[in-house]
Amino acid sequence: MSEAVRIEAEGVSHVYGQGGPQAREVLHDITVSLEQRRIGVIGHNGSGKSTFVRMLDALHVPTQGTIRVDGLDTATRARDVRRMTGFLFTDPDSQIIMPTVAEDVAFGLRKSSLSKAEIAARVDDTLARFGLAGHRDHPAHLLSGGQKQLLALASVLITSPRLIVMDEPTTLLDLRNARQIGRVIGDLPQTVVLATHHLDLLRDFDRVLVFDGGRVVADGTPGEAVAAYQELMDADPDGDLPGARTGV
Numbered sequence: 718m719s720e721a722v723r724i725e726a727e728g729v730s731h732v733y734g735q736g737g738p739q740a741r742e743v744l745h746d747i748t749v750s751l752e753q754r755r756i757g758v759i760g761h762n763g764s765g766k767s768t769f770v771r772m773l774d775a776l777h778v779p780t781q782g783t784i785r786v787d788g789l790d791t792a793t794r795a796r797d798v799r800r801m802t803g804f805l806f807t808d809p810d811s812q813i814i815m816p817t818v819a820e821d822v823a824f825g826l827r828k829s830s831l832s833k834a835e836i837a838a839r840v841d842d843t844l845a846r847f848g849l850a851g852h853r854d855h856p857a858h859l860l861s862g863g864q865k866q867l868l869a870l871a872s873v874l875i876t877s878p879r880l881i882v883m884d885e886p887t888t889l890l891d892l893r894n895a896r897q898i899g900r901v902i903g904d905l906p907q908t909v910v911l912a913t914h915h916l917d918l919l920r921d922f923d924r925v926l927v928f929d930g931g932r933v934v935a936d937g938t939p940g941e942a943v944a945a946y947q948e949l950m951d952a953d954p955d956g957d958l959p960g961a962r963t964g965v
């Protein structure tokens with residue numbers, strides 16, 4: 718197993734629409750240092766989870782403060798950070814690039830030094846692992862929502878990134894496929910950061926951050942974090958709550 722990728726956020730704030738009439742600060746002065754292999758991120762809808770995890774792949778850069786991934790400042794070394802990071806979006810349509818399922822999975826290897834035969838073998842293995850072998854030549858956009866999420870994960874994993882960041886990757890999945898993703902995540906040798914409302918996926922995680930109103934309000938084991946999250950909900954029963962889904 719490779720060493721965990723260290724992630725350091727120092728005084729990180731983020732404003733959407735900075736300078737404009739709609740400017741809004743949605744992350745406030747976050748400082749955390751993460752060196753575990755499995756990091757969960759939970760919190761209410763709109764609490765800032767997506768904004769934070771997107772920063773780990775330099776999709777957003779902080780308006781104040783710095784994020785370092787493996788020592789690289791995401792604001793100045795975005796390309797290097799992206800090279801080591803695989804990002805899984807909630808909406809799989811946003812990352813399906815190629816017409817067929819097999820072509821989409823192979824896309825990530827287009828710049829590798831592998832031969833055509835080696836790429837084909839890797840694609841076949843990956844499709845089998847995600848239950849997509851029977852859809853090899855299927856138009857990717859015609860898969861079901863859940864199959865598309867599996868395809869998106871397969872396409873990210875085939876490139877073997879050192880850090881995998883996932884933003885609610887199980888929203889469209891049925892129980893069986895959500896469990897499958899849970900197992901896949903459990904077996905990954907890489908560092909994983911997972912933002913999710915599926916709290917059960919985090920059961921074996923090393924560390925879970927709880928976001929509320931753009932701040933990290935709790936940080937601990939999955940048990941501690943989920944308890945803190947439930948306390949938040951109890952304290953604000955009329956808030957805009959996602960309904961913590963369990964049973965995955």
Ligand SMILES: Nc1ncnc2c1ncn2[C@@H]1O[C@H](COP(=O)(O)OP(=O)(O)OP(=O)(O)O)[C@@H](O)[C@H]1O
Pocket residue numbers: 733734741743760761762763764765766767768769959
């Ligand atoms: N591109 C954007 N422009 C302006 N505001 C945004 C943008 N993206 C997110 N926001 C706002 O930032 C705040 C945090 O959103 P974010 O998506 O990070 O929350 P979240 O915790 O991931 O929510 P959810 O659980 O619903 O996905 C929200 O109030 C949201 O409306």
